[in-house]
Amino acid sequence: MKREAIALLLAAFVSPAAAQAPAAFPDAAASDPVAMGWMIGSPPPPERMIRFEDGKFLQFPQIRWTFSHWRQLFPTIEVSRGAGPVSPLPRAERDDLDGVTFLPIGSSQPMTWKQSVAANYTDGVLVMHKGKIVYERYFGALRPEGQHIAHSVTKSFVGTLAAMLVAEGKLDRGALVIRYIPELKDSAFGDATVGQVLDMTTGLAYSEVYTDPKSAAWDFVRAVNMLPRPAGYSGPDTSFEYLKTLRKAGEHGAAFSYKSPNTEVVGWLVARAAGKPLEQVLSARFWGPLGMEGDAYMHVDTGGAAYAAGGLNLRLRDFARFCEMMRRGGAFNGRQIVPAAVVAEIARGGDKAKFEPAGYKTLPGWSYHDQWWVSHNAHGAYMARGVHGQACYVDPKAEMAIVRFASFPMAANANLDPTSLPAYQAVAEHLMAKPR
Amino acid sequence: MKREAIALLLAAFVSPAAAQAPAAFPDAAASDPVAMGWMIGSPPPPERMIRFEDGKFLQFPQIRWTFSHWRQLFPTIEVSRGAGPVSPLPRAERDDLDGVTFLPIGSSQPMTWKQSVAANYTDGVLVMHKGKIVYERYFGALRPEGQHIAHSVTKSFVGTLAAMLVAEGKLDRGALVIRYIPELKDSAFGDATVGQVLDMTTGLAYSEVYTDPKSAAWDFVRAVNMLPRPAGYSGPDTSFEYLKTLRKAGEHGAAFSYKSPNTEVVGWLVARAAGKPLEQVLSARFWGPLGMEGDAYMHVDTGGAAYAAGGLNLRLRDFARFCEMMRRGGAFNGRQIVPAAVVAEIARGGDKAKFEPAGYKTLPGWSYHDQWWVSHNAHGAYMARGVHGQACYVDPKAEMAIVRFASFPMAANANLDPTSLPAYQAVAEHLMAKPR
Numbered sequence: 001m002k003r004e005a006i007a008l009l010l011a012a013f014v015s016p017a018a019a020q021a022p023a024a025f026p027d028a029a030a031s032d033p034v035a036m037g038w039m040i041g042s043p044p045p046p047e048r049m050i051r052f053e054d055g056k057f058l059q060f061p062q063i064r065w066t067f068s069h070w071r072q073l074f075p076t077i078e079v080s081r082g083a084g085p086v087s088p089l090p091r092a093e094r095d096d097l098d099g100v101t102f103l104p105i106g107s108s109q110p111m112t113w114k115q116s117v118a119a120n121y122t123d124g125v126l127v128m129h130k131g132k133i134v135y136e137r138y139f140g141a142l143r144p145e146g147q148h149i150a151h152s153v154t155k156s157f158v159g160t161l162a163a164m165l166v167a168e169g170k171l172d173r174g175a176l177v178i179r180y181i182p183e184l185k186d187s188a189f190g191d192a193t194v195g196q197v198l199d200m201t202t203g204l205a206y207s208e209v210y211t212d213p214k215s216a217a218w219d220f221v222r223a224v225n226m227l228p229r230p231a232g233y234s235g236p237d238t239s240f241e242y243l244k245t246l247r248k249a250g251e252h253g254a255a256f257s258y259k260s261p262n263t264e265v266v267g268w269l270v271a272r273a274a275g276k277p278l279e280q281v282l283s284a285r286f287w288g289p290l291g292m293e294g295d296a297y298m299h300v301d302t303g304g305a306a307y308a309a310g311g312l313n314l315r316l317r318d319f320a321r322f323c324e325m326m327r328r329g330g331a332f333n334g335r336q337i338v339p340a341a342v343v344a345e346i347a348r349g350g351d352k353a354k355f356e357p358a359g360y361k362t363l364p365g366w367s368y369h370d371q372w373w374v375s376h377n378a379h380g381a382y383m384a385r386g387v388h389g390q391a392c393y394v395d396p397k398a399e400m401a402i403v404r405f406a407s408f409p410m411a412a413n414a415n416l417d418p419t420s421l422p423a424y425q426a427v428a429e430h431l432m433a434k435p436r
Numbered sequence: 437m438k439r440e441a442i443a444l445l446l447a448a449f450v451s452p453a454a455a456q457a458p459a460a461f462p463d464a465a466a467s468d469p470v471a472m473g474w475m476i477g478s479p480p481p482p483e484r485m486i487r488f489e490d491g492k493f494l495q496f497p498q499i500r501w502t503f504s505h506w507r508q509l510f511p512t513i514e515v516s517r518g519a520g521p522v523s524p525l526p527r528a529e530r531d532d533l534d535g536v537t538f539l540p541i542g543s544s545q546p547m548t549w550k551q552s553v554a555a556n557y558t559d560g561v562l563v564m565h566k567g568k569i570v571y572e573r574y575f576g577a578l579r580p581e582g583q584h585i586a587h588s589v590t591k592s593f594v595g596t597l598a599a600m601l602v603a604e605g606k607l608d609r610g611a612l613v614i615r616y617i618p619e620l621k622d623s624a625f626g627d628a629t630v631g632q633v634l635d636m637t638t639g640l641a642y643s644e645v646y647t648d649p650k651s652a653a654w655d656f657v658r659a660v661n662m663l664p665r666p667a668g669y670s671g672p673d674t675s676f677e678y679l680k681t682l683r684k685a686g687e688h689g690a691a692f693s694y695k696s697p698n699t700e701v702v703g704w705l706v707a708r709a710a711g712k713p714l715e716q717v718l719s720a721r722f723w724g725p726l727g728m729e730g731d732a733y734m735h736v737d738t739g740g741a742a743y744a745a746g747g748l749n750l751r752l753r754d755f756a757r758f759c760e761m762m763r764r765g766g767a768f769n770g771r772q773i774v775p776a777a778v779v780a781e782i783a784r785g786g787d788k789a790k791f792e793p794a795g796y797k798t799l800p801g802w803s804y805h806d807q808w809w810v811s812h813n814a815h816g817a818y819m820a821r822g823v824h825g826q827a828c829y830v831d832p833k834a835e836m837a838i839v840r841f842a843s844f845p846m847a848a849n850a851n852l853d854p855t856s857l858p859a860y861q862a863v864a865e866h867l868m869a870k871p872r
Contacts (some may be wrong), residue, residue, distance in 0.1 A: 042707040043676045043739045051738050052511070071733070072511050072740055075488070080581040083729045083753070086521055145516040145719070231667065240479045271478040283581070293519045295731045297507070302487050303479040304508055317519070 025035025025409040028118045031061035033141040038065040039072075053228055060409040067388065067407045068123060068141040070149045070313050071297055074225070077306055079296035079314075080283045083185040087291025089317060092132040094436060102426035105362055105418035114319035116423040120389050120416055123148055123405040124316040128324045129431045130399045138316070140407065147296060147313040148405035154298075154312035155263045156384030157322070159371025161270045161281055162198055163342045170273040173198065177265060180237060180272045183240075188248040189265055195263040197253045197269070198370050199350050203250030206259045219245070220261065224311075225301045238303035239264050256355045256368050260309035263371060278306045290325060291333045292318040310386070319403040323384075327401040347382050347396065349374030362417035379428060389416045398428035457825045467497035469577040474501040475508075480683035484814045489664055496845040503824065503843045504559060504577040506585045506749050507733055510661070513742055515732035515750075516719045523727025523769040525753060528568040529753045530872060531810040538862035541798055541854035550781050552859040556825050556852055559584055559841040560752040565867045566835045574752070576843065583732060583749040584841035589828060590734075591699045592820030593758070595807025597706045597717055598634055599778045606709040609634070609689030613701060616708045619676075623703055624684040632688050633705070634806050635700045642695045655681070656697065660747075661737045674739035675700050692791045692804050696745035699807060703744025714742045725763060727769045728754040746822070755839040759820075759828035763837040783818055783832065785810030798853035815864060834864035 025031070034040065037048045050057050052064055052073045057066045066073065098114035117125055123142040127135040142148050150157075165171040171180070173195035178185045180194075192202045206216060219235045223226050223242035229235075236242035243264055267278050274281045279298050287296060296318065301310030321332060326346075328340035350369030360366065367374045374382040379397040384390075389406025404426055408416050444695050459469070470476065473484045478754050486501055488509045493502045502509065534550035553561055559578040563571040574665045578584055586593075601607040604825050607616070609631035614621045616630075638733075642652060655671045659664050659678035665671075672678035679700055710717045723732060732754065735747030757768060762782075766774035786805030796802065803810050810818040815833035825842025838860055844852050 038742045042704060042713065043674060043741055049739060053738070069513075069740075071507070072513055072736055074511060075508050076512065077505075077508055078581075078583065081730060082581055083522070086519070145514075145518055147514065238479060268478060277478065294517060300508055302489070303485060304475045304505075305479055 002273055011331065013017065019169075025060060028121045028139065031121070031409075032063050032139070033061065033065040033068075036061065036064075038062065038141070039069070041370060042287065053304060055228060060407075063388065063409075064123070064407040065141050065148045067405070068146055070299065071147070075300050076297040076313070077277075077279050077300045077304065079279045079287050079298060079312070080284075081292040081295050082288035083289060084291060086293050087318065087321065089128075089236040090132045092129075092134055092436065093136070094134050096434070097127065097135045097427055097430070100423075100426050100430045102422040105422060108417065111261060111419060111423070113427060116419045120404075121406050121408045121418045122389070123407055125402070125404040126316050126320045127427060128320055128327070128401045129179070129323065130435070131328070133320070134431070143318070144293060144317065145294060145315065147294070147315055148390070149310075149386075150312040150319070150384075150390050150405075151301075151310045151386030151388060152260070152263075153319075153384040153390045154308065154310050155260075155266075155371040156392065157282060157286065157312060158263060158270060158278065158308045159198060160326075160338060160342070160346065161274075161278075161285060162194075162266050163370045164285065164338055165270060165273045166194075166341050167339050171269060173272050177269065180415075181268050183242060184265070187244050188246040189243065191248075191253045192265075194269060197265045198395060199256065199354075200258055200262045200368060201254065201256055202252045202259070203248055203254065203260055204257070204259050204261060205247040205249035206261060224299070224307050224309075225302065225306075226299070238301045239305055239307065240301075240303065243268075254354070256350070256358050258358070258368070263309040264307075264410075266371065267306065270308075277304075278308055282312075284400065286337065289333060289337050290318070290321045290334060292321060295319060316403060316405060319405075320401065323394060323401040323403045326392070327394045327399070346370050346372050347374065347380060347394075349376055349382065352376065360414070362414055362421065375423075379425070381424070381428075387394060387411045387413065387415055389413070389420070391420065393424045395424070395428045398432050400428050400431055402427070461496060464557045464575065467500050467557070467845075468575070469497065469501040469504075472497065472500075474498065474577070475505070475573070477487075479871060492662060496843075499824065499845075500557070500559070500843045501577050503585045503841070504582055506735065507583070511736050512733040512749070513713075513736045513740065514719075515715045515723050515734060515748070517728040517731050518719065518724035520724060520727060522729050523757065525564075525756065526568045528565075528570055528872065529572070530570050530868070533537050533563065533571045533863055533866065534760040536859075536862050536866045538858040541858060543854065546778055547855060547859070549859055549863060552855045555855045556840075557842050557844045558825070559843055561840045562752050562756045564756055564763070564837045565856075565862060566871070567760065567764070569756070570867070572752075575785065578752070578841060580753065581730060581751065583730070583751055584826070585735075585746075585822075586748040586750060586755070586820075586841075587746045587822035587824060587825050588699075589755075589820040589826045590744065590746050591696075591702075591807040592715065592828065593718060593748060594699060594702050594706060594744045595737045596762075596774060596778070596782065597710075597714075597721060598630075598702050599782060599806045600721065600774055601706060601709045602630075603775050603778050607705060613705065617701070617704050620679060621702070623680050624682040625679065627684075628688045628701075630705060633701045635692065636694055636804060636807075637683055637689045637690065637692055637790060638695070638698055639690065640693070640697065641683040641685035642694050642697060648741070659737065660735070660745075661745050662735070662743075674737045675741055676704070676737075676739065677741065679704075690790070692794050693787070694794070694804070699745040700743075702807065703742065706744075713740075722758060722773065722829065723754075725769065725771060725773050726754070726757045728757060730754060752839060752841060755828065755841075756837065759830060759837040760838045762828070763830045763832060765833070782806050782808050783810065783816060783830075785812055785818065788812065796850070798850055812860075815861070817860070817864075821849055823847045823849065825849070825856070827856065829860045831860070831864045834868050836864050836867055838863070 223236040296314035298306035325332035350367035659672040732750035734742035761768035786803035
C-alpha cells in the first residue's frame with residue numbers, strides 16, 4: 001500500500017489542508033476513466049483492474065473510477081427509497097450557463113463555467129433554479145443512474161437528521177453526549193456536548209500527521225474498514241471501538257476543528273435518538289419522503305455500522321432533490337421534509353470567531369454549524385462539502401441549488417474552491433439577471 | 437472456517453442433493469434473526485456480530501440474517517431500476533390461502549399453507565393471481581424494501597436474457613461457446629455449444645465432493661470471492677480465470693448435470709452478445725422496463741464481474757414483477773418485456789430423457805431448459821429455484837405466480853420440495869376453484 005494513496009484518503013480528515021501547488025496530474029480528459037478503460041471489458045485486462053487488496057483504488061487517476069463504484073470494493077448497506085412514486089424534477093435546460101465567466105480566487109484570468117467543470121474533474125453537476133433543472137451533465141464513469149461517493153457531504157445529511165431530532169426534543173444540544181452514548185464516558189467525548197460534536201468544537205487528540213505511519217488516524221481508517229488490514233492487525237475492529245480510544249486535547253467548545261470522528265458520534269446520536277440504525281433513518285426521513293429515484297447506500301464497518309463521516313453514495317438527481325429541499329426551506333414533494341426552523345437554524349450558521357482561527361484561506365468569514373459550511377455572504381449561501389469536490393451549494397437569494405460530484409486529484413477543497421465558489425456565485429448572478 | 441459452513445454453501449452447486457433427514461435445527465420462530473438479535477444494536481453485541489472474516493455468515497441460523505444482508509459482507513454491483521416511474525402492482529389480498537391444505541410429498545399428514553410457510557423458513561412470499569397480489573408476507577430479517585439473495589434463481593434471469601439474445605440472432609444455440617468467448621478454447625467449454633451450457637448438458641470434470649478439502653469446487657467458491665482466501669492463496673483470482681481451468685469429463689450434450697460454472701459461461705455469453713456487463717443488461721432489459729420499485733444488486737468477484745450463477749439480490753415485489761411477467765407470456769407494465777416466443781420456448785422445457793438420470797426424486801418427469809426447471813405437469817408449471825428455498829413458480833393455467841425467499845437450514849431443494857411443490861399446486865387449485 002503506497003503512502004500517497006493513504007495520504008489522499010487521510011486528507012479527507014485534515015482540517016484546512018494547505019493549498020497545494022497544482023501538480024502534474026493529467027487533466028480531466030486525459031484521466032477519463034472510461035477512455036482509460038478501468039474495469040472495462042469482460043473481463044478487464046489485468047493492468048486495468050482496480051481492487052481493494054492492493055490499495056491502489058485511492059490513487060489518482062484510479063479514483064476517477066473508484067468514486068463512482070465504491071460498492072464494488074467494499075461491503076455496503078442500503079438506504080432504501082421505499083416503494084413510493086418517484087418525485088418529479090421539472091426540467092428547463094439552458095445552454096447559456098456554459099459561457100458564464102468568473103475570476104477564480106487569486107487569479108486575474110477569467111474562466112468560463114464550462115472550463116471550471118473540467119478544471120474540477122467534475123463527474124456530475126446539476127443546477128436547479130426556481131425548482132427546475134436548468135443544467136445537468138455527467139462525465140467520467142458516472143451515469144445518471146449511477147451512485148457516487150459523497151465523502152464528507154455525508155456529514156451534512158447526518159447533521160440535518162440530528163438537528164431534526166433536536167427540534168423534536170429527542171436530542172438536546174446542551175446535554176452531554178454520554179447521556180445518549182454512555183459507552184463513551186472514558187473517551188474524549190466523556191464531557192463533550194451534543195452541540196459541540198455537531199459544530200466540531202471538541203478538543204480531540206486526533207493526530208492527522210499522515211506522513212507518519214504511526215499516526216492515530218491510520219487506526220480510524222482501518223477501524224472503518226476502508227483500507228486493507230495488515231496480518232495480525234489488533235487495532236480497533238469498528239468505528240465505535242475506535243471512538244472509545246480517542247483522548248481529549250484542549251478544551252471542548254473553544255474553537256472549530258474539523259475532525260471526522262465528531263460526525264461518527266453524531267451518527268450514533270442519531271441512531272440512538274431515532275431508535276434505529278442511521279441508514280434506516282436516512283431512508284425514513286429523506287429517501288422515502290423525497291421520492292428519490294434510486295436507492296442509495298453507505299460504506300459499513302465490520303459491525304454493520306454505516307460510516308457517518310463520509311460513507312454515503314447516491315445518485316446526482318437524488319442529491320439534487322435533497323439540496324433543493326434545503327433551498328426551499330425544507331419543503332419538497334408536497335410535504336415538509338425538514339422543519340423550516342431547522343433549515344433556518346442551519347443557514348444561520350455557527351460562530352465565525354471560532355471558525356476563523358482554523359485558517360481556511362478560501363473561506364473568509366464562513367462558519368460551521370450542524371455539519372454544514374455557511375458562507376454568511378450576501379446571498380446567504382451555505383454548503384455541504386466533500387473532500388474531492390463533492391458539493392451541495394444552496395443559494396437562497398438566487399433560488400438556486402447546485403450539486404456536484406467530482407474526483408479531483410488532490411484531497412482538499414482548498415484546491416477546488418478557487419474555481420468553484422466564484423463560479424457558483426457567477427451562475428447565481430447570471431440566473432438572477434436572466435431568468436427564463 | 438468450519439467445514440459445515442462450507443458444506444452449506446457448496447451444496448448450492450451439487451446436483452441432486454440427497455434428501456437429508458430432518459436435522460435438529462431450531463424452527464423458524466426459534467431461529468428468527470430479529471428475535472435472536474443478529475447485528476442489532478448500536479453497535480451489536482460481539483456475540484451477535486456476523487462477519488465475512490470468520491466464515492460463520494454461512495452457518496445456520498446466521499444465514500437467516502445473511503441472506504437478507506448479503507451486501508454488508510461482500511462487494512456488490514448495482515442493477516439499476518433506471519429513473520422511470522414505479523409500475524403498479526394491484527392488490528386484492530385474501531386471508532383464505534393460509535388455510536389451504538395439501539399433502540406433503542411422502543406424507544399422509546395434511547399441512548396448511550400457513551404451516552408450510554414456516555416449515556420452509558420463509559423470509560418472504562408473495563402470491564399473484566390474475567395480475568393482483570393476493571398474499572404477501574415477510575418474516576425474519578426481510579422487509580418489503582429489503583433485498584434477499586436469490587442464489588440460483590439468478591440463473592433463470594440470466595438464462596432468460598440469453599434466450600432473448602438467441603431470439604434476436606445475437607447468440608446461436610448451435611454455435612460453439614468459443615465463437616463468443618475464444619479465451620475458453622483450452623477449457624472444458626472449448627467444444628461445448630451455447631445450447632449445451634444453457635441446458636447444462638456439458639460434461640465437466642467439476643468435482644463437488646465438498647467433504648474433501650481438496651475438491652476443485654473450493655477453487656470456484658474462492659475464485660468468485662465468496663469465502664475468505666487463506667494467506668498465500670494462489671488459486672484463480674476471478675470466476676473467469678476459474679472457468680479457464682475447468683476440464684472436460686464425458687461427452688457434452690449427453691445428459692443434464694446441474695453445475696453452476698455453466699451459468700457463469702452463460703453470463704459471459706450475455707455480456708459479450710449484448711456488448712455490456714451482465715448487470716447493465718439486467719437493468720436495461722428487466723429493471724427499467726418492468727418499472728421495478730428498487731435497485732437490485734449482484735455479488736461481484738475481484739474483477740468486477742457479477743456472479744451469474746447465484747449473485748442476484750432483489751426485493752420480493754420486484755421478484756414478483758419478473759415472475760408475473762413470465763406468467764403473462766412476457767408482457768408487463770404496458771409493454772412486451774420478453775418476446776412471447778421466448779417465454780413459450782422456456783415453458784416448453786428441455787429433454788426429459790436427459791433430465792431423468794440425474795435422479796431428482798422430488799422432480800419426476802421434469803426437465804431443465806434455458807436455466808429454468810420445467811414440471812411438464814397439467815398446469816404447465818415451471819420454476820426458477822434457489823438452493824435455500826428461493827423460488828419463482830409460474831402456473832400458467834391457474835394464472836398464478838408465486839415468489840418466495842427463504843433461508844432453509846439445509847442447502848438442497850430436495851428438503852424443501854415436499855412442503856413446497858404440493859403447496860403451490862394446492863393454492864393454484866384453490867384460486868381456480870374460488871376466484872374473487
